[in-house]
Amino acid sequence: MQNFAILLAKVITIGFTVLTFILVVITLVRPEWIESAINWIGELIKSLGNWNYLIAFLSACIESLPIIGTAVPGTNVMILIGGFWGKSHLFLTLIFAIIGAMLGNALGYWIGKVIGSEIIEKYGEYFGLGKTEEKILKKQIKKNGFWYIILGKFHNFTRAFIPFIAGISDMETKKFWLYNMIGSIIWAIAMNVIGIFFVDIYPDILRNLGYIIMAGMLTFLGYMYFFQREKLVKYLQDKNREIEEKIERKSKKI
Template sequence: MDLIRGLISFILHIDEHLVEIINIFGGWSYAVLFLIVFVETGVVIFPFLPGDSLLFASGAFAAVGAFHFTLLLVVFLSAAVLGDTVNYHIGKKIGTSIPPNSWLGKVINQEKMEKAEAFFNKHGGKTIVLARFMPFIRTFVPFVAGASRMNYRYFLIYNVTGAIIWVGICTTLGYLFGNIPIIKENFSSVILFIIIISVLPSIMGFIRAKLDKGAGKKR
């Protein structure tokens, strides 16, 4: 419970924690930011680390000179692309050999793998790009893409495209608007809003799936 509270506090008060990171690590702060985004996108069991909020807050800090904006974009872009690449290869390596009784095995089984493969064959590129803006799903999609043996070259194209769009939009918005007085004074509320907007598509998809399932049972 304390860990969950700590993570929520870290995400909602990411601006305060970035100050701590900069004060402690100085120039090595870029490496810390790289590591956070890399793990959040690259390790399927760490989907709860900050993504959108970190990019936005870092962009705001770049606007006041704490980070070099171009270097920040390069760091985040590299972390996002490499993270998804590693996640893809992890899924390809162990995705089909996960013990069925494990918690991950209950989430990912052969039937879901087959459905995921069919879905990626039809909507793969769009799925990978859109997933960048969805916490949790962002971490899960490249793993499933690898486990379902999605063509790697095809995956890589949309991996890079999605990373450019995600990093570019979130970091630039922070750079342009993060230090506007009303936003700066209500930074936690802005971050919470970003999180809600990010997860809204997945929530709507879940509700739609439940409604469709319920309608199917009534027929």
């Protein structure tokens, strides 16, 4: 059963990655198709009415859970709901999104506190979270816990694992809840504001997506080269050491 759950999670993650790549390619080649799809989604969201509050709650909650949260496009869902529904129903949309995000983070924190180390030991490598990543995240959370929990909400991997690692690291519960509340409020407001602007300008975004992607990649590569090069080299060295130790342990068992 556990192996099936791991396989299912990996299939879902790979599926979403492939789907994202396909959508990017389609957007670059046939932006009018994506524009029509977004228009259809917008009409669907408006027709759902108050059900959008439940969707906002569940997407914010599930995307914050360890492992499965990496495969759930909760941020994308929140942007669309924020734009097409939250634009005229902002207060309640924010409330449900904030509560969902806080509960998802809290559940991840609790799981990490109770059985987190055991989960990483047995299954972490299947999701790109080995001992090297665990050590880095623990160190950063102890040093910059406030910023990691708040800003971690804006990345699909960190939002799923930062609360989890905070639990493993025995972060003080009161401190975690404070950071959790602040981060969830900032995230919910940001996603709704982005959504409101997005629905007004997405045709222009789709037409210029190639330039946007290129600018984003160049910015990222420049940042990594000039500001994170030493940390990246150290991470790769630690990761290679971890892999060699695993191979050695397996060879001894054989």
